[in-house]
Amino acid sequence: xxxVLAAAFSGLAMGLEWNLQxxxxxxxxxxxxxxxxVMILVxxxxxxxxxxxxxxxxxxxxxxxxxAEQFHENTTVEIIWTVIPALILIxxxxxxxxxxxxxxxxxxxxxxxxxxxxxxxxxYDYIKGEGEGIxxxxxxxxxxxxxxNKAPKGENYLLEVDNEMVVPxxxxxxxxxxxxxxxxxxxxxxxxxxxxxxxxxxxxxxxxANKTGVFRGQCTELCGKEHGFMPIVVKVVSxxxxxxxxxxxxxxxxxxxxxxxxxxTLDELKGRGEKVYAANCVACHQASGKGTPPMFPPLDGSxxxxxxxxxxxxxxxxxxxxxxxxxxxxxxxxxxxxxxLTFTRNNWGNKTGDLxxxxxxxxxxx
Amino acid sequence: MSxxxxxxxxxxxxxxxxxxxxxxxxxxxxxxxxxxxxxxxxFSFIMFLMGGVMALVIRTELFSPGLQWVNPDFFNQMTxxxxxxxxxxxxxxxxxxxxxxxxxxxIGAPDMAFARMNNWSFWILPFAGSLLILSFFVPGGAPGVGxxxxxxxxxxxxxxxxxxxxxVHLLGMSSIMGSINIITTILNMRAPGMTLMRMPLFVWTxxxxxYLLVAAMPVLAGAVTMxxxxxxxxxxxxxxxxxxxxVLYQHIFWFFGHPEVYIIALPAFGVVSQVIPAFSRKPLxxxxxxxxxxxxxxxxxxxxxxxxxxxxxxxxxAQLFFMYAxxxxxxxxxxxxxxxxxxxxxxxxxxxxPMLFAIGFLFLFTLGGFTGLVLxxxxxxxxxxxxxxxxxxxxxxMVAGALFSAFAGVxxxxxxxxxxxxxxxxxxxxxxxTMIFFNMIFFVQHFLGLAGMPRRIPDYPLxxxxxxxxxxxxxxGFGLSQVxxxxxxxxxxxxxEKAPEKPWEGADSLEWTHxxxxxxxxxxxxxxxxx
Numbered sequence: 001x002x003x004v005l006a007a008a009f010s011g012l013a014m015g016l017e018w019n020l021q022x023x024x025x026x027x028x029x030x031x032x033x034x035x036x037x038v039m040i041l042v043x044x045x046x047x048x049x050x051x052x053x054x055x056x057x058x059x060x061x062x063x064x065x066x067x068a069e070q071f072h073e074n075t076t077v078e079i080i081w082t083v084i085p086a087l088i089l090i091x092x093x094x095x096x097x098x099x100x101x102x103x104x105x106x107x108x109x110x111x112x113x114x115x116x117x118x119x120x121x122x123x124y125d126y127i128k129g130e131g132e133g134i135x136x137x138x139x140x141x142x143x144x145x146x147x148x149n150k151a152p153k154g155e156n157y158l159l160e161v162d163n164e165m166v167v168p169x170x171x172x173x174x175x176x177x178x179x180x181x182x183x184x185x186x187x188x189x190x191x192x193x194x195x196x197x198x199x200x201x202x203x204x205x206x207x208x209a210n211k212t213g214v215f216r217g218q219c220t221e222l223c224g225k226e227h228g229f230m231p232i233v234v235k236v237v238s239x240x241x242x243x244x245x246x247x248x249x250x251x252x253x254x255x256x257x258x259x260x261x262x263x264x265t266l267d268e269l270k271g272r273g274e275k276v277y278a279a280n281c282v283a284c285h286q287a288s289g290k291g292t293p294p295m296f297p298p299l300d301g302s303x304x305x306x307x308x309x310x311x312x313x314x315x316x317x318x319x320x321x322x323x324x325x326x327x328x329x330x331x332x333x334x335x336x337x338x339x340x341l342t343f344t345r346n347n348w349g350n351k352t353g354d355l356x357x358x359x360x361x362x363x364x365x366x
Numbered sequence: 367m368s369x370x371x372x373x374x375x376x377x378x379x380x381x382x383x384x385x386x387x388x389x390x391x392x393x394x395x396x397x398x399x400x401x402x403x404x405x406x407x408x409f410s411f412i413m414f415l416m417g418g419v420m421a422l423v424i425r426t427e428l429f430s431p432g433l434q435w436v437n438p439d440f441f442n443q444m445t446x447x448x449x450x451x452x453x454x455x456x457x458x459x460x461x462x463x464x465x466x467x468x469x470x471x472x473i474g475a476p477d478m479a480f481a482r483m484n485n486w487s488f489w490i491l492p493f494a495g496s497l498l499i500l501s502f503f504v505p506g507g508a509p510g511v512g513x514x515x516x517x518x519x520x521x522x523x524x525x526x527x528x529x530x531x532x533x534v535h536l537l538g539m540s541s542i543m544g545s546i547n548i549i550t551t552i553l554n555m556r557a558p559g560m561t562l563m564r565m566p567l568f569v570w571t572x573x574x575x576x577y578l579l580v581a582a583m584p585v586l587a588g589a590v591t592m593x594x595x596x597x598x599x600x601x602x603x604x605x606x607x608x609x610x611x612x613v614l615y616q617h618i619f620w621f622f623g624h625p626e627v628y629i630i631a632l633p634a635f636g637v638v639s640q641v642i643p644a645f646s647r648k649p650l651x652x653x654x655x656x657x658x659x660x661x662x663x664x665x666x667x668x669x670x671x672x673x674x675x676x677x678x679x680x681x682x683x684a685q686l687f688f689m690y691a692x693x694x695x696x697x698x699x700x701x702x703x704x705x706x707x708x709x710x711x712x713x714x715x716x717x718x719x720p721m722l723f724a725i726g727f728l729f730l731f732t733l734g735g736f737t738g739l740v741l742x743x744x745x746x747x748x749x750x751x752x753x754x755x756x757x758x759x760x761x762x763x764m765v766a767g768a769l770f771s772a773f774a775g776v777x778x779x780x781x782x783x784x785x786x787x788x789x790x791x792x793x794x795x796x797x798x799x800t801m802i803f804f805n806m807i808f809f810v811q812h813f814l815g816l817a818g819m820p821r822r823i824p825d826y827p828l829x830x831x832x833x834x835x836x837x838x839x840x841x842x843g844f845g846l847s848q849v850x851x852x853x854x855x856x857x858x859x860x861x862x863e864k865a866p867e868k869p870w871e872g873a874d875s876l877e878w879t880h881x882x883x884x885x886x887x888x889x890x891x892x893x894x895x896x897x
Binding site: 078192 | 431432433434437438439442505506510511512516518519521522523524597605606607611612613646647648649650651652653654655677678679682685686689690693694696697700701703704707708709710711712713714715716717725728729732733736739740743744745746748749751752753813816817818820821822823824825826827828829830832833872
């Protein structure tokens with residue numbers, strides 16, 4: 001077992017599954033170095049201490065006729081083995097301090113991105129630097145069938161999203177973390193970057209990627225039932241590709257803008273609403289609309305859904321404090337809210353025939 | 367004690383060998399420290415099996431990627447209740463059970479100082495345990511928030527959360543009463559000549575632990591009470607929108623939570639410090655430094671709490687302080703390990719089951735201590751925080767530390783308590799099964815954590831599959847091994863060979879040198895005098 005311990009932990013062994021993920025930022029590389037340094041130290045100490053113990057187990061056995069000596073203290077030895085560990089700690093503290101200080105230095109970033117944790121997805125807002133103004137939500141795209149073992153699992157099972165966070169290589173990226181509901185944690189192992197995202201509080205971290213590629217991580221603070229299903233994916237690209245991505249993204253935003261003044265038909269809104277529902281609501285309220293009561297109430301036959309439009313609109317736009325029902329007014333535009341309201345009021349057993357127009361949502365927001 | 371009780375008491379003792387009642391009422395009304403110790407130990411074992419079943423649900427779900435057996439919500443309930451039940455229902459009561467049995471015997475006291483309060487300390491526990499279990503059957507089920515119960519996720523939970531909060535209140539009351547009893551007994555009821563620095567180390571570790579409990583448990587009660595009022599009475603202690611702070615909860619919780627680690631570990635150190643000298647046939651090396659090291663660990667445990675919170679975004683100076691303070695704990699802990707090894711050095715060693723578990727403890731607890739040192743370094747911890755590395759680390763401390771030591775204690779003292787020997791061969795088999803399966807479960811989890819698997823997830827990416835499979839198989843083996851332990855203990859009690867007066871040659875505390883085997887129901891009615 002000692003051999004396994006030594007090989008596996010000192011970074012000599014191969015492959016992803018034995019050790020930290022390959023570093024893709026200078027800080028992550030420093031963390032690897034620090035980890036290996038400490039593992040070598042403790043492995044040597046471990047072997048030394050237990051070498052003594054197992055030697056005693058072997059040589060000082062009663063069955064070999066060993067007589068017990070009766071010594072029970074030795075001040076010199078006791079002082080030595082108090083002072084030496086203290087010195088070793090100082091040897092460890094020195095590099096540990098310098099890596100930490102570098103890790104926490106978020107000053108003078110090239111690009112600042114705000115990350116918001118929601119139950120159970122991530123919101124990204126590029127707030128300073130190239131790409132300023134880009135904003136999107138990033139959700140798991142692994143199909144439900146794969147999770148429920150009805151389809152073979154893909155290569156990036158549980159680590160794939162619809163909108164990746166894209167950053168340029170070699171630029172210092174400062175990530176501000178916050179959350180809308182409960183505590184989440186944003187983590188990309190390859191960057192050595194992890195920070196809790198807490199409601200009502202903004203914290204930050206930074207990384208400077210030195211490899212292009214796609215890097216994947218997961219939420220690392222228990223945030224409710226879908227905690228295991230809100231991955232983080234960062235795509236690191238060259239400066240040119242990044243500039244192109246920013247351009248495309250901005251054009252797409254302009255093109256996709258919905259016109260809230262338009263009058264939509266029932267079928268248009270239902271069709272759109274079904275998509276919005278599948279993306280935002282289905283985790284809690286389920287595709288069947290039955291929810292998982294009492295924490296996640298059913299919408300099928302719900303008094304709120306089949307009651308006055310205004311009541312349902314208020315809950316969807318403003319959320320319900322103390323529950324996982326978040327204020328979707330901040331995440332969805334007027335057309336999307338109108339669509340999902342129309343969909344839920346006319347799906348399953350709900351047959352209200354109501355049509356909610358985006359203009360009504362716009363009016364209600366004020 | 368009034369004269370009236372004494373007059374009635376003696377006749378009853380002679381007839382029943384104890385109390386006023388036979389049957390179930392004996393156990394409900396008992397004020398005898400040995401009966402209460404037995405109750406604590408059985409209660410903790412029942413809770414251990416319940417928590418173990420929950421662990422198996424967790425490991426069975428994690429055998430393969432994808433959701434197979436339980437939904438994510440129930441999975442979270444399992445991780446939460448497994449943690450709460452194991453910490454508060456299994457490990458802590460087990461060591462209180464040892465304290466009840468052993469402290470009076472070891473210091474020459476006739477019973478605990480507050481015998482009736484002792485009865486109450488125990489009998490609160492089944493109610494607290496029932497509340498925890500009951501939470502599964504209320505709307506919304508048990509809370510799925512993790513045993514740490516972080517705000518504000520707790521606000522979203524159903525009434526199972528409230529039942530859990532009340533259970534924690536009850537458990538805290540029980541612990542505080544038990545601690546006051548232990549402190550008073552040790553400070554006031556030692557036999558003539560039993561000076562503090564002559565007490566067996568087990569008694570010392572419990573004296574220090576009891577102070578930790580008295581200091582830490584009210585803090586936890588405060589944290590969960592604030593959670594309760596945030597949930598129901600409109601307060602915003604942990605809600606930034608109302609001027610509160612979710613991080614405040616974590617500070618309060620871990621101000622309790624870190625001393626709690628030592629509340630569990632110190633009595634385990636105490637048991638091991640009795641067992642290793644007995645089977646080395648040699649006095650404990652560095653007794654005085656053991657006492658000082660234990661005290662140092664206890665004091666340091668109150669200034670390191672935020673090392674559980676390196677990723678909340680504290681100022682870097684605070685992180686440095688907590689990192690340095692945490693690493694310093696390695697010094698007194700190292701002293702203890704060196705002392706145990708030095709006790710074995712040039713002894714005359716035999717390897718009966720208690721000694722095997724004590725050596726297993728020493729080996730694996732030290733390994734858990736080293737991963738603790740790795741985790742204490744902020745930069746590395748940022749990588750490993752809330753991953754399976756942490757799960758592996760604290761199970762090395764809690765299971766290989768506390769549980770192994772509890773097994774060592776049971777095998778060590780069972781002959782004294784019951785007058786019967788366990789089957790040595792079966793005991794050794796139990797040790798090796800436990801040792802092998804424990805490492806199968808948890809050693810591989812270090813790799814999972816390093817590779818980036820977060821904890822508390824019901825499903826995982828494909829790259830983690832192999833280690834999870836090994837871990838799950840180990841878990842089933844480990845669970846079955848503990849059913850085997852139950853069999854060994856029952857077999858010993860029912861049909862074990864009669865224990866010799868002094869089964870362990872090197873054991874030298876009062877219960878071995880001055881009392882018959884099995885110990886009578888009442889001991890030290892006349893205190894021994896130590897020269």
